[in-house]
Amino acid sequence: MSQIAASSPATEPSARLSSWSLLLNNRLATGGLIVLGIIALLAILAPLLPLDNPNATAPADRLQPPFSEGHLLGTDQLGRDILSRLIWGSQVSIAVGLSATAIAALAGSLIGLIAGFARGRTDNILMRLIDMLMAFPYILLALAIVAVLGPGLLNALYAIAIVNIPFFARNVRGVTIGLASREFVDAARLSGKSWLAILFTEVLPNVLPVIVITMSTTVGWMILETAGLSFLGLGAQPPQSDLGSMLGEGRSLLFNAPHVSIIPGLMIFALVMSINLLGDGVRDVLDPRLRAGDLTRPRAVTRIERKTKPKSTIDTDAILDVRGLETSFQRGRSAFPAVKSVSFSVKKGECLGLIGESGSGKSVTALSLLGLVASPPGVITEGAAYIEGEDVLSKSETGIRALRGAKVAYVFQDPLTTLHPLYKVGDQIAEAILAHQPVSKDEAKKRAVDLMEQVGIRDAAERVDAFPHQMSGGQRQRIGIAMALANDPDIIIADEPTTALDVTVQAKILDLLQDLRTKRGLALLLITHDFGVVAQVCDKVAVMKDGEIVEAGVTEAVLRDPQHAYTQKLKACVPELGQGKAFLDGVRPLFAEAAQ
Amino acid sequence: MSDAIVVRDLVKTFGGGRTLFGGRTHELHAVKGVSFELKQNETLAIVGESGSGKSTIARMLVGLETPSSGEMIIDGQDAKELRAQGSAVFGRVVQYVFQDPVASLNPRKTIDNILDVPLRLLCGYDAGKRAARKKELLDAVQMPSDTLERYPHEFSGGQAQRIAIARALAAEARIMVLDEPVSALDVSVQAQVLLLLDDLKRAFDLSYLFISHDLAVVESVSDRVAVMYLGEMVELDTAQTLFRTPSHDYTRELIASAPRLESAAAE
Structure with missing residues (x-):
């Protein structure tokens, strides 16, 4: 992840392979x-x-075979030494x-x-x-x-x-x-x-x-x-x-x-x-x-090398229960953890916000749950992710892949990069359905139109034949959400779903997510850097810093009265409408202390 | 005192040229007749969604794009004349800070090299003066002096934006066009950079044209705010009036859409 690379520019150069040793x-x-x-x-x-x-010719010695006296590789038709000419x-x-x-x-x-x-x-x-x-x-x-x-x-x-x-x-x-x-x-x-x-x-x-x-x-x-x-x-x-x-x-x-x-x-x-x-x-x-050392193609599932083996099933009322998750990245010969002992749980119909700055490990956490971290360099080194009480990370590769898109679906930041530019959006949604369900193509297409209607695309029957570039950013994100809903998942993991969108569009997409959550009883894991988004959508919030969760709790309580110093600082740094120029005066002391 | 920037009926149209076979290419009206002025020592913010033409205005003001029609008077001089005198003259009047700080620094140049260019080409200082100025500039943006030997990739986004601001300051222009200067930064870093911009404005007597899509950020830094919508400026007023009593529908929608912390606490 680029975020991780950016967060630790100070790793010793010895850990990175030099050009020479790479060549050798x-x-x-x-x-x-x-x-x-x-x-x-x-x-x-x-x-x-x-x-x-x-160039010295010697007609008497012409065409001597190799290994003859005085001419290691013999001579040519004019008696010139071939070794010398070579x-x-x-x-x-x-x-x-x-x-x-x-x-x-x-x-x-x-x-x-x-x-x-x-x-x-x-x-x-x-x-x-x-x-x-x-x-x-x-x-x-x-x-x-x-x-x-x-x-x-x-x-x-x-x-x-x-x-x-x-x-x-x-x-x-x-x-x-x-x-x-x-x-x-x-x-x-x-x-x-x-x-x-x-x-x-x-x-x-x-x-x-x-x-x-x-x-x-x-x-x-x-x-x-x-x-x-x-x-x-x-x-x-x-x-x-x-x-x-x-x-x-x-x-x-x-x-x-x-x-x-x-x-x-x-x-x-x-x-x-x-x-x-x-x-x-x-x-x-x-x-x-x-x-960077990634000479091989990433594998289908992140490498899992857990130091201790957790129980493969537990009793839990949460639909998603993550315990002690640790994911590391290998760089050169050393490995450093990007996510350390992260634990949280999400119940049915609940929304958990995972908030943090770039490099805090929030995306890596989300991707680790279904083994989607690119490997190499990613390795899951500790912990378990229980979905309905069953540990995902103990499953086989096919077992994990069967969950993806079916029980758990992802919505990514920029749908322009996750949608295939050369296929019609309807076909892409249909493909997601066909990957998990034995239905006919026509049936899948019909359901795709249904889904597009559900995510609020007007004239869905016509737009089903549109290409991604013919849609606006907000509409593309709606398609991304429709794809996530294709197989009636229980859990949706949304990684910065509105960051690339304009505010007016962001508000509509957040409304849609809220609506779907209450109607379908979805569990939503929302990853964001924006406190405003968390305040608007999430029941619970977990604040991440340097790969660890520093504070977690009910959104309202955490936002009103943050306990951890980092949360307090983060909250103070978010300008609010109506604050005006008082905002800058408010944050000035925060950084004045840090500078001394 | 004259205004820092005066813009009258500015229009920018992309495309519309003739193709090989005599047809016309697709025309895009990015900016449709915009007028405003930036006063001395003022921060004027332009807000709007992507595609509203706010960045195009910024790029025209610093000479990276040529207007299709309209008039721009920058620091009392006509932009056409400034452009005719070359980029060196233009750069001394107005400077630009980019949205993505890392992309705006050449990955294969040291910071020393990057800061050296405007000091040499725009100000024409000798080597000794340049070295002294570079130290001053780094002090001004609160970066350590060992910054100079390092390369852009060794810095985080916030540090890179400080360096980019130092480069813009180096030209000693008194007008700065800031194009989404904090959008790519984390919130805590964003607050620090906003503070820095505020301090610099006072220290060097600058005028800012601040472009952003984040209303809360805009409210915290600007004296007046202009709202762009589909290439037109639909509203321009002091920050207080505009946020308290928005007159245009689109402005109202923008303000209503902005996520707030209070909304959760109040529920």
């Missing part, structure tokens, strides 16, 4: 790094190694690959940055030019460029760089468009920065990781393309050795002396493979999502 954890990438390191070292040290002159050739190939990548990255990124930041006509013209480059098969384009410039290693390098420009330009443009509309760009403009300064000092640093990732994944490809052009005789010219041209020259001898072509072929394979493996590893390390 990836075995394939480590293998690639080692192979590439050896090849690169040999290539760099080529002038110092006791190698024969790679190492010098690798040097050329790596150098060309790297320079081509650098040129393509520079030109492509520049085009992408400008197109993405300027938008409009500039963007259109630049990207259409890029489209034209992409419309040709790359090798054909490279051939055409070399044909115009004339054969030669340098020209091959330019050709390959040009062919790869679109790849960088498109990637960088996509990221830049997203960044250009961010607030810090506006803020820089207001600070007096010019257009160009914003592009290169504000946007570029944020695009850089993408450029590095793209480079690391394209170097191998470029080396391969260089080899391809040399193979066709358009790159390195004799007598210069290059992996591609060695392969090309050995091709005609494939049956008499296979080693002449197979050895450079293996070298190309080893080089490109190691670079690609390493590139994938680098990408994984630089991706912030993967960095």
Whole structure:
């Protein structure tokens, strides 16, 4: 949860895995790094190694097999030492690959940055030019460029760089468009920065990781393309050795002396493979999502590793009874609890408000009840959640999933993110019904219309075919509530259901929830940061701070006469209509004390 | 004394341009002829729901958007002329505080770097003066001086908003447009930031245009309140009068909808 991450910025850096150890954890990438390191070292040290002159011909010694005297890897058709040519050739190939990548990255990124930041006509013209480059098969384009410039290693390098420009330009443009509309760009403009300064000092640093990732994944490809052009005789010219041209020259001898072509072929394979493996590893390390250590997909149910095993059934008159719940998050090698010994109970037809500031663990508590906390990194380490006296957390995975949406339903903060944008809202409600009940599709659709009417959507029969984006925020939240009601749940857990809504709409949604609760006898667990909402809706309230419940009781009593200092402070900090400027004078002493 | 901001018949329409095939794109009238003035040392609040055009007004006032028509006079100067003189001139007259403080700070820059820009480009101070000003600014927003070496993600929302306010102060503009400055913050942090804004207003002799959707917050900070509804300003009055005797239906609905603590205690 982002809230949790924000609440504890001070965890020791040692707990987080460093980039290096993350990279080394990836075995394939480590293998690639080692192979590439050896090849690169040999290539760099080529002038110092006791190698024969790679271009010295010795017709008497032609086509010696590998392991012959004086020639470890044999000789080619002109009697040149293959080992020597291989190492010098690798040097050329790596150098060309790297320079081509650098040129393509520079030109492509520049085009992408400008197109993405300027938008409009500039963007259109630049990207259409890029489209034209992409419309040709790359090798054909490279051939055409070399044909115009004339054969030669340098020209091959330019050709390959040009062919790869679109790849960088498109990637960088996509990221830049997203960044250009961010607030810090506006803020820089207001600070007096010019257009160009914003592009290169504000946007570029944020695009850089993408450029590095793209480079690391394209170097191998470029080396391969260089080899391809040399193979066709358009790159390195004799007598210069290059992996591609060695392969090309050995091709005609494939049956008499296979080693002449197979050895450079293996070298190309080893080089490109190691670079690609390493590139994938680098990408994984630089991706912030993967960095947090969540390299795996979250599991269907939160991992449950309770230190003590509570009773699986108890006698209770509450429909939801939570006892001693503790949920922790793993970060790197250490785990820290986000929710500590939380206990509360909700009876049928009752509404409990769970109130707290961001990072207080209120959402994690709600999600833990049905094992919905993303795992990894979440682990439920203690406690039990009894629904009608039965512990949910002792159930099997299928048992827990059967409860979700049926007995217990969730309503989330922003229905725009929880509703699927490409399905009609009616179908989404029907789907929720079909997931738990054996009814026909038509029947489910009919019930969906009923539900929409119940949550107060006018013209439900027509609106059933609307898409989420065609509805207002308030209507979408009504659909979210209709989905929650689809299977006649006993408990509804509403996580900040009105936070994203305007006040006038909020009032209507709260009325609806109240209405449903009294009519259907629902138990409602309402999570919010707003005392006003609690006062309006909840019978009981529990105040959370740093993962613990610091005060709980009947709403009226807690609000009128809060006992815990934190509740008192929280209440004082809520401005009330009618207070006017007296509010600021009222809270001033609160923080004046804290400052001293 | 002249008014800090005078706005006359301000209109902003998005879209409506010609497409490639000669048709017209969909037009959206975000602001439909709004007039008001912000007096010196006053806090004028604009309230309204999402989509009512209040943020568009704010963005036009600081030069992030260009009005479709109408007149804006900021600190006695016409906004068109200010814009023609470049963003550096505009930034010295009026500054802007964003709703989401973390998003308004570049994640890859240190706070030192972020505060340096307006001091260098807008005020033109030399390195020594800049260093001294940065310390003063951090003092003013009550942040420790080791803040400078750190990156935005190391701060909580409230601390980040203090830094964002320090950046706006750095320009030494006397007019501040605050666009939902406390909406993204927790209540206790919200109260602290409101206090800070109140103190700064007195210390630096500022005028605030305060945009918010939270009526209670607005009432606690503002002298006068304007209500926006679907791109129009339906009511503008002193805070006291407006909250006690709202004249427009929509204002009444807004006030009635605001959740209250008393309602529970009274039941």
